[in-house]
Amino acid sequence: MNKLSVQQFEHPGYLEIVCSGDHVPEDWEELVELTYQECRRTGKKRVLVDGLSLNSGMDNMTRYRTGLLVAEKFGPEYKIASLSPREHINFFWETVAHNRGAKVRTASDRDTLVTWLSEDE
DSSP states (O other): OOOOEEEEEEOSSOEEEEEEEOOOHHHHHHHHHHHHHHHHHHTOOEEEEEEEEESSOOOHHHHHHHHHHHHHHHGGGSEEEEEOOGGGOOSHHHHHHHHTTOEEEEESOHHHHHHHHHSOO
């Protein structure tokens, strides 16, 4: 089992977090906190989380908890996009976060998400 690896890239309009390897639920709690701190440090309010290189998807309890944490930390002031393989997407974390006021989107197409991140409200 390869531990979750995280790389960060700062683009002009958004912060990109690239995740790869294996993960456990606690990794996602740490990632949400790390991402929030990086947003505060950089002043970015838009984030693309790239999970295309993860070895597996999240279980539904992890999706639920991640959706709660994203909504609590980021609220409606931030836009959070999750890039995932099509087979890992079920929109559950997105629904949980959205129902609590967060601006989130999940897709398997990077260009779609980057376009969404760049749109003004």
